[in-house]
Amino acid sequence: MRAEISSLVDDMKQSIGLLRRHLDWDNALRRLAELNAKSEDPSIWNDPQKAQKLMRERQDLDKRIGMIRDLEQSIADNTELIELGDMEGDQSIVTEAEKALQALKPKVAETEIETLLSGEADANDAFLQINAGAGGTESQDWASMLMRMYLRYANKYGFKAEVLDEHAGEEAGIKSCTIQIKGHNAYGKLKTESGVHRLVRISPYDSNARRHTSFSSVWVYPVVDDNIDIVVVESDLKVDTYRASGAGGQHVNTTDSAVRITHVPTGIIVACQAERSQHKNRATALKMLKARLYEMELQKQQEKIDAANAKKTDIGWGHQIRSYVLQPYQLVKDLRTGHTSTSPGDVLDGEVEDFIQASLAHKVKGGGDQVIEDIE
Missing domain, CATH: 3.30.70.1660 (Alpha-Beta Plaits)
Incomplete structure (x- = not known):
């Protein structure tokens, strides 16, 4: 396997490992089994509001576990195809599997965001x-x-x-x-x-x-x-x-x-x-x-x-999460993640999404509060 693809696979596996940890994988599986058992009991509909809440939790947890499993399976399948193609000298198999792995990278990033937005009220206005x-x-x-x-x-x-x-x-x-x-x-x-x-x-x-x-x-x-x-x-x-x-x-x-x-x-x-x-x-x-x-x-x-x-x-000082510097130079810097932009005009025009995604990714990787030094 080429070093570039090997590094990509390692990075994606690391991200998925962090997602498992964030989800508390073993407890999540146990909770899903409990919810599946409860959903099969007709008596839960005696309290429709409670039943709907239970079904929403079940659907959400099943979706998040399924996304992680699908990614792991895709990585494993395509890694095996590359090894098979190398063994048989079939470069076309290797090329297709490498393309499939590269296409997984943005899906892993999307799954990170979806997993991070799984709190009790995250979907709300x-x-x-x-x-x-x-x-x-x-x-x-x-x-x-x-x-x-x-x-x-x-x-x-x-x-x-x-x-x-x-x-x-x-x-x-x-x-x-x-x-x-x-x-x-x-x-x-x-x-x-x-x-x-x-x-x-x-x-x-x-x-x-x-x-x-x-x-x-x-x-x-x-x-x-x-x-x-x-x-x-x-x-x-x-x-x-x-x-x-x-x-x-x-x-x-x-x-x-x-x-x-x-x-x-x-x-x-x-x-x-x-x-x-x-x-x-x-x-x-x-x-x-x-x-x-x-x-x-x-x-x-x-x-x-x-x-x-x-x-x-x-x-005031000591509590800020982000600094926007317009003079003497142009820089926006998030003090929790270190994420920066040299186009404060664009940020102030509403381009905040990169900072939001960086904060979410920082959270799933176990980042603390304001770990980056302030700027002058």
């Missing part, structure tokens, strides 16, 4: 919240640039995006906004964007043309679907109404239709002003609150930093 850090106009302008970046990302990659809440800055930009992004695996992909984003540039608001560093935070949490029951006690809520704000035009109301809900036990605050109807805005804000409460539970289950701590994180 997402709420994406942006908050400007300290620094006034500079950070507020940076927050608006991030808002534009994610809206363009959604448009380019087949998601639908709607701005639910937006608070304009005093001079420029925004203080905060919340976007709902709809589409398959929206949360699974965008959750890797949660963290502090840092911008370095020559400020357009500084008459002395000095270099400024600005920070804004991004926080992504899943939209809770109807199959997940989150109980919210009405007495735990503080509801305020206010007049919607924004860039102007028909979406800015002249009545107090915007709604802000504070969940007193946790301190979580959500707001919505997307609709003219106070009732509709309240319903959407309540849905956002349930999503935030659900995310807190997911974080506890996964032994990650819970949502309450994330909300209290300082928006």
Whole structure:
């Protein structure tokens, strides 16, 4: 076997080994056997909601195990064909098998992403919240640039995006906004964007043309679907109404239709002003609150930093996940994975997919948080 093909096979086998580890292969097989046995019991349909949840889990687990098995079988079959072709001196067999192995490489990469997007809420829609850090106009302008970046990302990659809440800055930009992004695996992909984003540039608001560093935070949490029951006690809520704000035009109301809900036990605050109807805005804000409460539970289950701590994180040095440098050179660098781009203009125009995929791949390979040194 040629060294190039041998190296390709070794790399793919290593990736599949990591996928097995991520899936916890032996436990996954045992769980699938349990689900298969339960699915054959007619009594499970006495509780249709529970039965549907079980069948979804079974279908998802069966699909992921099947994808890994299919890849392993294809690699084994084509490796054997190369050995057979070499033994019989039939170069045509070798050539076809090598082509088949090369065609498997992108399939292995796709399977990595599918396996990584297998969390309980990964397939759900997402709420994406942006908050400007300290620094006034500079950070507020940076927050608006991030808002534009994610809206363009959604448009380019087949998601639908709607701005639910937006608070304009005093001079420029925004203080905060919340976007709902709809589409398959929206949360699974965008959750890797949660963290502090840092911008370095020559400020357009500084008459002395000095270099400024600005920070804004991004926080992504899943939209809770109807199959997940989150109980919210009405007495735990503080509801305020206010007049919607924004860039102007028909979406800015002249009545107090915007709604802000504070969940007193946790301190979580959500707001919505997307609709003219106070009732509709309240319903959407309540849905956002349930999503935030659900995310807190997911974080506890996964032994990650819970949502309450994330909300209290300082928006500044030591917490950033990505730096965007526009001057004195052009570079975007993810501090968790080391992935870079020398075209920050393209990234800020919505080309974030490579960074998302790098973060997902980093996760399956057991990468820790912020292992790469920061850039100046």
